[in-house]
Amino acid sequence: MTVTVLGAQGFVGRRLAARLAAAGEAPWTPARGDPTLLTRDLGTVYYCAGLTADYDRRPFDTVEAHASLLNEILRAGHFERIVYCSSTRLYDGAHQPEVDEATPLVFDPADPRRVYDLSKALGENLTLTRTGGRGVVARLANVYDWMQGSPGFLSEWLAQAPQSRDLTLESSPHIRRDYIHLDDTVDALVAIADRSGIYNLASGEIVSNAQIAQVFQELGWSVRFTSEADPPPPPNASAARLAELGVRARPVKDVVRAYLEGLKA
Incomplete structure (x- = not known):
């Protein structure tokens, strides 16, 4: 089966691509702007593209990376499954000590620093509602x-x-x-690839x-x-749903x- 890793030059994507290659899956790791991305068969897509540290300085690039490119891939439809990497930071507005995947998210759209959260939330929405059940969201803790x-x-x-x-x-x-170690993050991404809904990748x-x-x-x-x-x-994000798959962050x-x-x- 074809496997595609988007953001394979980044922190998580690079380790994930190496793990898949070591398992004999030979992932395709297209460069940014590759013209064939929207026309070829992508198979299972791990969407690891994104901005973290510099999102506030590059708000438009943040939206492009978190939602716009994803939108084009979903519109083209040349994929079997898609795993979208999001963040447990989306829970910050909840102001609750404990949260899980069903906790409603709360955002202030007037706060310019919420461009990260809002763009990730849009990416989640597209993955969950516009893939015909072929998408799963991974909310990553601090990797x-x-x-x-x-x-x-x-x-x-x-x-x-x-x-x-x-x-x-x-x-x-x-x-x-x-905190979740990078290797545990990669293990979890592989484990949820054939699932649906939202999973907290956290300890x-x-x-x-x-x-x-x-x-x-x-x-x-x-x-x-x-x-x-x-x-x-x-908020402390529950990892119980991930644990049901036999995956636990050390x-x-x-x-x-x-x-x-x-x-x-």
């Missing part, structure tokens, strides 16, 4: 890895660990997030920077933070501990 160049605060923190045992981080110990546990720092300190690292900011935590503290122990070996 991390220690490979150099991996984006995100925790990824950058982990990438510093081999270089120094004395770390100063421009953040606060009170910041809390749900189901909110963990603070202080808790992760404690793991570092127990293994011989010194960690200092430059801020004491204490914002409200994000707890971030366990993954970090194993990684650091490997550095000490």
Whole structure:
């Protein structure tokens, strides 16, 4: 079966494409603007294209990546299945301690920083309602890895660990997030490819920077933070639906501990 990975040069898409290739599936990874994208058979599409860190500076590119290109692919109709990568950030407006895939989403359209959330929500809507039941939405929590160049605060923190045992981080110990390792994310994307509806790709546990720092300190690292900011935590997104498929994200503290122990070996 044909498999297509869109956004294969990005953080998640690159690892996913490598995983599929290793399994003998030889995914097609078209470059941005490939003229054949809307005319050839795409088979199962993993839609990993998107903007994260720079979405606020590039709002029009954000809408293009999250919804406009998807719209054209769905209109052309040359696919068997589509897995759309969204984000658990869409729950932030709910202001609830616990959420799941059925929780109604709340957005303020007058907030310019909501272009990320709203464009992802539009992509979700198209995937769920305009694919004839052939689409599934993956809401990703904070994905991390220690490979150099991996984006995100925790990824950058982990990438510093081999270089120094004395770390100063421009953040606060009170910041809390749900983390899922990149490899667990890829496993989950593959597992839900033949499903429908929405799946949270998350661990189901909110963990603070202080808790992760404690793991570092127990293994011989010194960690200092430059801020004491204490914002409200994000809603805790349930991972129960994903667990029903036998897929569970490893707890971030366990993954970090194993990684650091490997550095000490």
